[in-house]
Amino acid sequence: MAHAENASGAEPEQQHPIGLYLKIWGLLFVLSTLSYMVDYFQFQGMLRWSLILIFMVLKAGLIVAVFMHMMWERYALIYLITVPPLAILVLVAFMALESNYVYLLRMVYLSGFG
Amino acid sequence: MGQTSTATAPAKPTAMGQMASDWASDEEVFKGVSWGKSMMWIFLLSDTFVFGTFLTGYMTMRMSSTVAWPNASEVFSLNIAGTDLPLILIAIMTFVLISSSGTMAMAVNMGYQRRAKKAAMFMAGTAVLGAMFVGMQAFEWTKLIHEGVRPWENPFGAYQFGSAFFMITGFHGLHVSIGVLYLGIVARKVWRGDYEKKGDYQIVEITGLYWHFVDLVWVFIFAFFYLW
Numbered sequence: 331m332a333h334a335e336n337a338s339g340a341e342p343e344q345q346h347p348i349g350l351y352l353k354i355w356g357l358l359f360v361l362s363t364l365s366y367m368v369d370y371f372q373f374q375g376m377l378r379w380s381l382i383l384i385f386m387v388l389k390a391g392l393i394v395a396v397f398m399h400m401m402w403e404r405y406a407l408i409y410l411i412t413v414p415p416l417a418i419l420v421l422v423a424f425m426a427l428e429s430n431y432v433y434l435l436r437m438v439y440l441s442g443f444g
Numbered sequence: 445m446g447q448t449s450t451a452t453a454p455a456k457p458t459a460m461g462q463m464a465s466d467w468a469s470d471e472e473v474f475k476g477v478s479w480g481k482s483m484m485w486i487f488l489l490s491d492t493f494v495f496g497t498f499l500t501g502y503m504t505m506r507m508s509s510t511v512a513w514p515n516a517s518e519v520f521s522l523n524i525a526g527t528d529l530p531l532i533l534i535a536i537m538t539f540v541l542i543s544s545s546g547t548m549a550m551a552v553n554m555g556y557q558r559r560a561k562k563a564a565m566f567m568a569g570t571a572v573l574g575a576m577f578v579g580m581q582a583f584e585w586t587k588l589i590h591e592g593v594r595p596w597e598n599p600f601g602a603y604q605f606g607s608a609f610f611m612i613t614g615f616h617g618l619h620v621s622i623g624v625l626y627l628g629i630v631a632r633k634v635w636r637g638d639y640e641k642k643g644d645y646q647i648v649e650i651t652g653l654y655w656h657f658v659d660l661v662w663v664f665i666f667a668f669f670y671l672w
Contacts, residue, residue, distance in 0.1 A: 429507035
């Protein structure tokens with residue numbers, strides 16, 4: 331379906347300067363190194379978690395936005411792809427509650443106190 | 445469809461207003477996006493749910509286990525030149541996969557510049573890096589299997605570790621392997637000049653979407669499985 335630029339114009343011809351890709355590429359290397367360092371220096375607790383999550387979100391965002399050209403797409407596509415996965419976060423929240431409950435049950439019934 | 449009448453008023457619509465009219469215009473929604481590209485995106489969306497639920501299942505097993513979870517930093521350490529380097533193989537695999545994403549981005553760029561041979565070369569390079577990744581994963585699996593890790597037991601701690609590990613990395617490795625084949629097939633067609641007549645190299649971008657997605661999934665596996 332080679333449909334030409336339609337009248338509304340500004341169709342995403344996904345051609346962007348190579349320099350941009352190289353910069354993002356470099357940035358991804360830096361972020362990966364940093365997240366490896368989190369483990370190498372054995373950060374623990376909240377510091378470890380927040381660093382892991384920050385680096386993860388930054389890397390994922392750069393890949394999706396630039397390498398997958400999401401930032402140049404129209405909102406119709408952007409929202410189709412980015413909104414539904416939020417349901418997974420709901421599942422994560424439910425399962426986190428559930429597993430705490432299961433954990434407590436196991437502590438009670440598997441440790442001989444039952 | 446020859447002339448598309450735009451539903452929008454002369455005034456430049458906001459992005460939100462544009463989205464509303466795209467979905468409500470009673471014609472194709474993804475304007476300027478070929479069916480191949482929109483289908484790839486929708487496939488990737490469904491794949492997001494596959495990996496999302498795998499990782500959620502892993503979280504549930506790990507949080508509800510009363511036995512200590514194996515320390516990934518130690519389990520995946522390698523002894524190189526007399527020193528134990530934690531997670532080193534995983535770090536190398538991460539860098540290999542990110543490099544492959546970079547070469548893939550180059551391939552897409554070359555495709556849109558209609559430099560077919562270069563695009564095919566970059567795609568082939570991407571496939572080689574992908575194959576390296578799978579090779580290292582095979583090495584890692586072999587090492588763990590020799591150490592007695594099984595889906596139903598392991599010597600390091602909670603037994604669920606093995607099932608989560610083999611399931612998640614196995615499914616990801618399968619994606620990488622299929623991606624290597626996919627890249628090979630498309631690279632060959634690009635090299636042969638199959639797209640020269642139409643001059644449309646969007647196929648490279650679509651293949652690239654799949655490949656970048658595989659890298660994207662690894663970002664999450666790396667964070668949640670190996671760094672947690």
